[in-house]
Amino acid sequence: MVEITKILKERGFKVTPQRLAVFNVLKNTKEHPCAETIYNKLLPMYPTMSLATVYKSLEVFKSIGIIQELDLGEGSSRYDANTKQHPHIHCLSCGRVEDVDNDMIYDLLDNVKARTGYNLIKQQLYFYGYCPDCQKTH
Amino acid sequence: MVEITKILKERGFKVTPQRLAVFNVLKNTKEHPCAETIYNKLLPMYPTMSLATVYKSLEVFKSIGIIQELDLGEGSSRYDANTKQHPHIHCLSCGRVEDVDNDMIYDLLDNVKARTGYNLIKQQLYFYGYCPDCQKTH
DNA sequence: ATGACTGCAAACCGTTTGCATACTG
DNA sequence: CAGTATGCAAACGGTTTGCAGTCAT
Numbered sequence: 623m624v625e626i627t628k629i630l631k632e633r634g635f636k637v638t639p640q641r642l643a644v645f646n647v648l649k650n651t652k653e654h655p656c657a658e659t660i661y662n663k664l665l666p667m668y669p670t671m672s673l674a675t676v677y678k679s680l681e682v683f684k685s686i687g688i689i690q691e692l693d694l695g696e697g698s699s700r701y702d703a704n705t706k707q708h709p710h711i712h713c714l715s716c717g718r719v720e721d722v723d724n725d726m727i728y729d730l731l732d733n734v735k736a737r738t739g740y741n742l743i744k745q746q747l748y749f750y751g752y753c754p755d756c757q758k759t760h
Numbered sequence: 761m762v763e764i765t766k767i768l769k770e771r772g773f774k775v776t777p778q779r780l781a782v783f784n785v786l787k788n789t790k791e792h793p794c795a796e797t798i799y800n801k802l803l804p805m806y807p808t809m810s811l812a813t814v815y816k817s818l819e820v821f822k823s824i825g826i827i828q829e830l831d832l833g834e835g836s837s838r839y840d841a842n843t844k845q846h847p848h849i850h851c852l853s854c855g856r857v858e859d860v861d862n863d864m865i866y867d868l869l870d871n872v873k874a875r876t877g878y879n880l881i882k883q884q885l886y887f888y889g890y891c892p893d894c895q896k897t898h
Numbered sequence: 899a900t901g902a903c904t905g906c907a908a909a910c911c912g913t914t915t916g917c918a919t920a921c922t923g
Numbered sequence: 924c925a926g927t928a929t930g931c932a933a934a935c936g937g938t939t940t941g942c943a944g945t946c947a948t
Contacts, residue, residue: 657912675930677913730868737861745887749869749878750884751879810904812939
């Protein structure tokens with residue numbers, strides 16, 4: 623809360639209740655919500671909040687580098703306050719998105735770099751399947 | 761050419777010049793084109809082709825499982841006649857998308873399976889950076 | 899002949915933009 | 924007070940859909 627305020631000020635952005643609210647939703651969830659989900663969460667407490675403001679806030683956070691955008695091919699983006707690049711796994715039944723430990727991909731990154739000659743900037747690693755919960759009910 | 765005809769017939773789809781044309785573009789390129797790119801390639805030879813037909817054809821091919829859709833977060837999907845799941849690398853400067861060898865990810869898949877308990881169905885592994893060509897010109 | 903396919907235009911949906919008003923610093 | 928941010932509504936862009944006419948079988 624204090625931190626985000628400081629970062630916004632340093633970068634010349636104004637500190638508004640809307641921005642703090644959007645950031646806090648992301649900071650306090652592990653569900654990787656999309657813009658609309660964030661908006662719906664905020665509506666009860668911020669009845670004048672608009673979806674456009676959510677998008678604009680997310681854009682500011684992305685530009686500052688304090689959130690990252692995930693595109694799992696669902697038609698809408700999800701957002702993550704964890705800016706460290708890490709793989710995600712998406713349940714094809716219940717739709718949840720979970721983090722996957724990062725430490726198993728370092729070899730892979732080295733291999734890709736060596737074989738392609740690209741200097742890697744980032745990666746998006748998405749796995750799809752059925753989570754343990756959904757496997758039970760099938 | 762013969763093959764696609766056979767597959768379409770077997771599945772009860774009609775074999776039309778438009779479908780064959782769309783599939784051939786995909787079959788004969790390595791550039792992972794989007795729908796609009798396919799459309800533009802076909803327009804000279806198929807002046808009445810419509811973008812909707814390209815999309816509808818791609819949808820048929822996806823449902824049959826003879827192409828796959830890639831979502832690199834560019835706003836539009838790309839398509840690949842290689843249906844084997846394999847990683848891709850995307851140049852942030854010139855925009856090209858290249859294949860990455862598949863054989864280096866088996867360990868990763870085993871690890872993800874073991875650690876998450878998911879039964880993996882598919883994955884989308886995208887790497888982003890600057891290709892050797894673009895690195896030279898910087 | 900009949901039922902699926904094409905191609906046009908309109909609808910769709912997530913996201914972005916323009917602009918008048920409100921608020922931060 | 925100056926200038927940025929909000930929030931509404933309209934625009935945008937890729938994709939999908941409805942439908943009349945056409946074509947594959």
